[in-house]
Amino acid sequence: MRCAGLQRYLGHDEGRVHVLKGVSFEAERGQVYAIVGPSGCGKSTLLYLLGLLDQPDAGTIEINGQRMSNSDDAARTAARGAHIGFVFQFHFLMLEFTALENVLMPMRKLGRLTPAQMETRAHALLESVGLGAKTHRLGTQLSGGEQQRVAIARALANEPTILLADEPTGNLDVKNSAMVFDLLTRLAKDHGQAVVLVTHNPEIAARCDVTRPMRDGVFIGT
Amino acid sequence: MSPNLRIAFRFLTAKKRAMLMSLSCTVLGVGLFIVTQATTSGFEKFFIKAILGADGAVRIEDKLQNTLRTVSAGNDFAVRSKEAQKYIEGVEEPSLVVAGLKQFPNVLGTSQVIRQNVLVSSAFKNHDSAQVFGINIDEHIKVSDLDKHIASGSLDDFRQTPTGALIGRELADRLQLSLGESFLIDVRNSPPMRFRVSAIYETGVSDIDKIRVFVHMGQARSLLRKSSGVSLIQVSLRDPARAEVEAAQMEETLGYAAKPWQRREKVWIEVFRALATSSGITVTVFTLIASLAMFNTLAMIVLEKTKDIAILRSMGYERRDITQIFLWQAGIVLAIGAVLGSAFGALATWGVSKIPLGLHGIIVTKTFPVAPSPWHYVAAVVTAIVMVMIASIIPARRAAHLEPGDIVRGAAQ
Numbered sequence: 001m002r003c004a005g006l007q008r009y010l011g012h013d014e015g016r017v018h019v020l021k022g023v024s025f026e027a028e029r030g031q032v033y034a035i036v037g038p039s040g041c042g043k044s045t046l047l048y049l050l051g052l053l054d055q056p057d058a059g060t061i062e063i064n065g066q067r068m069s070n071s072d073d074a075a076r077t078a079a080r081g082a083h084i085g086f087v088f089q090f091h092f093l094m095l096e097f098t099a100l101e102n103v104l105m106p107m108r109k110l111g112r113l114t115p116a117q118m119e120t121r122a123h124a125l126l127e128s129v130g131l132g133a134k135t136h137r138l139g140t141q142l143s144g145g146e147q148q149r150v151a152i153a154r155a156l157a158n159e160p161t162i163l164l165a166d167e168p169t170g171n172l173d174v175k176n177s178a179m180v181f182d183l184l185t186r187l188a189k190d191h192g193q194a195v196v197l198v199t200h201n202p203e204i205a206a207r208c209d210v211t212r213p214m215r216d217g218v219f220i221g222t
Numbered sequence: 223m224s225p226n227l228r229i230a231f232r233f234l235t236a237k238k239r240a241m242l243m244s245l246s247c248t249v250l251g252v253g254l255f256i257v258t259q260a261t262t263s264g265f266e267k268f269f270i271k272a273i274l275g276a277d278g279a280v281r282i283e284d285k286l287q288n289t290l291r292t293v294s295a296g297n298d299f300a301v302r303s304k305e306a307q308k309y310i311e312g313v314e315e316p317s318l319v320v321a322g323l324k325q326f327p328n329v330l331g332t333s334q335v336i337r338q339n340v341l342v343s344s345a346f347k348n349h350d351s352a353q354v355f356g357i358n359i360d361e362h363i364k365v366s367d368l369d370k371h372i373a374s375g376s377l378d379d380f381r382q383t384p385t386g387a388l389i390g391r392e393l394a395d396r397l398q399l400s401l402g403e404s405f406l407i408d409v410r411n412s413p414p415m416r417f418r419v420s421a422i423y424e425t426g427v428s429d430i431d432k433i434r435v436f437v438h439m440g441q442a443r444s445l446l447r448k449s450s451g452v453s454l455i456q457v458s459l460r461d462p463a464r465a466e467v468e469a470a471q472m473e474e475t476l477g478y479a480a481k482p483w484q485r486r487e488k489v490w491i492e493v494f495r496a497l498a499t500s501s502g503i504t505v506t507v508f509t510l511i512a513s514l515a516m517f518n519t520l521a522m523i524v525l526e527k528t529k530d531i532a533i534l535r536s537m538g539y540e541r542r543d544i545t546q547i548f549l550w551q552a553g554i555v556l557a558i559g560a561v562l563g564s565a566f567g568a569l570a571t572w573g574v575s576k577i578p579l580g581l582h583g584i585i586v587t588k589t590f591p592v593a594p595s596p597w598h599y600v601a602a603v604v605t606a607i608v609m610v611m612i613a614s615i616i617p618a619r620r621a622a623h624l625e626p627g628d629i630v631r632g633a634a635q
């Protein structure tokens with residue numbers, strides 16, 4: 001995945017803010033990237049653009065060599081389903097559904113596997129984030145950290161080539177954040193997925209392959 | 223189950239109370255629509271059946287005098303003026319007309335009738351107005367349900383009694399006549415004749431039961447001093463629904479005015495139709511409320527579930543999926559509403575048909591006449607589907623057009 005010269009304004013009229021001021025970034029398969037920076041510098045905004053949830057005011061985004069930044073809603077939606085796993089910074093789960101159903105949700109839409117295969121895979125994913133025993137809990141019956149881990153399992157459901165995670169370990173204790181981080185790195189190495197995560201945790205940032213510090217809507221130091 | 227339907231189900235359960243409001247209105251709308259249509263068309267059917275049973279499908283009355291003048295208007299124009307058409311009362315050569323009618327394959331039977339307004343007197347009441355019908359009984363029961371309408375007494379008694387008479391229930395009550403009692407029929411300029419009540423009939427149509435007296439044709443001829451010709455020929459058809467077409471052909475070939483029952487009872491039939499329409503519209507108010515409630519509920523769910531919508535969109539669910547999820551919710555409510563509403567309608571129709579009514583208006587009936595029809599169910603359900611779906615499209619499309627980026631930034635709406 002590659003992006004170049006991304007610009008994004010947010011808000012209207014006087015409240016209009018220049019959030020991203022020309023961000024260029026490249027992520028390769030099998031690598032783990034950390035984006036760090038102070039609160040409000042535009043990390044989430046960048047991730048939404050990379051996740052094709054939002055459209056840049058200027059600049060380009062390419063995924064697998066295909067230009068996605070100006071494509072239509074249908075194409076972006078299809079790409080999201082097939083290539084991108086996204087973990088939101090806030091509000092992770094659909095709360096009326098169980099952990100298992102949440103993980104099944106993207107697989108059912110994509111429809112690549114049989115229902116039985118989907119179930120097996122969903123169980124395995126929940127197991128790998130340490131929630132094998134709580135698969136049938138509703139979203140409302142899970143703690144914030146547990147919800148976050150289900151969200152990570154869900155983001156991995158369709159074996160995305162790119163995983164974008166906005167502070168995936170923000171609500172987790174040391175043990176669990178280590179487990180989640182290990183899981184993500186293992187995936188990157190084993191399946192050749194690109195992992196881009198935003199984090200405030202210096203230890204985690206230090207263990208990533210590449211760390212990109214950000215400030216006021218631009219990467220610094222490059 | 224498709225993923226969208228599954229999600230729709232779960233979203234619905236989150237707003238149970240609002241959904242129930244919409245559901246109960248759908249049930250009421252569908253159910254009451256079915257009942258009102260069953261009763262109004264019950265009245266109509268009852269009336270038509272009674273009318274056909276009493277007066278037949280077509281009546282041949284009055285000779286058409288073909289004085290259609292062709293007015294030449296200038297060059298090649300020819301204007302036929304309708305006003306020039308004249309009628310001569312009665313049928314002068316009934317056997318010829320009957321022979322002509324027999325040529326129609328749809329004609330089941332014919333009956334020659336002499337009819338005149340008369341005065342009747344009993345021991346209790348003098349000079350009450352009535353209408354005497356001179357008939358040939360065996361001919362007449364082939365074109366009417368007179369035999370089935372006999373409420374007391376017997377047709378055999380009538381057949382065997384030359385001065386026998388069949389008298390309507392309401393007229394009998396008015397004159398306080400019972401079976402076997404005698405009464406006088408008075409025609410202007412001639413001495414009254416005495417008749418005996420052989421049987422009392424009840425057609426169910428008040429206008430008939432309160433004035434008609436049936437007597438033998440021979441008696442009627444001497445009473446009315448009419449040695450030849452008849453007033454009308456009553457015709458029954460295998461398929462009464464075709465009466466209008468057949469009557470038009472009869473007029474053409476016979477040269478007599480032929481009145482189909484649809485034209486004869488036009489006023490009442492239109493009243494019933496108007497009643498069915500207006501009650502249908504009234505009851506549709508429930509369906510309207512159901513659709514407004516549905517609009518409201520879905521709009522609420524859309525607001526509450528914007529984040530879920532963003533999550534779904536981030537996972538690859540398309541705009542179309544989001545629309546579907548919300549339309550499914552309406553669909554689920556409609557499906558349940560249609561089933562429960564139809565059951566409620568069927569039950570209520572059955573209940574209504576058991577209500578002892580004792581009606582004595584234009585029709586006389588002991589219980590509520592109902593005529594359930596699958597089309598009423600179809601119409602009720604289709605109305606509900608159309609109205610609720612139209613109301614649901616707006617919130618569903620709104621949900622589909624939310625931008626996931628805007629939602630996650632909290633900037634939606």
Ligand SMILES: Nc1ncnc2c1ncn2[C@@H]1O[C@H](COP(=O)(O)OP(=O)(O)OP(=O)(O)O)[C@@H](O)[C@H]1O
Nearest residue numbers: 010011017019038039040041042043044045631633
């Ligand atoms: N709808 C909006 N209108 C105007 N400005 C906005 C809007 N949403 C966000 N911003 C601004 O955009 C900037 C970047 O926001 P963003 O969420 O990307 O920050 P962040 O780096 O993810 O911060 P954090 O670490 O706290 O999550 C912030 O300064 C914020 O105030």
Ligand SMILES: [Mg+2]
Nearest residue numbers: 043044089166
């Ligand atoms: Mg952020």
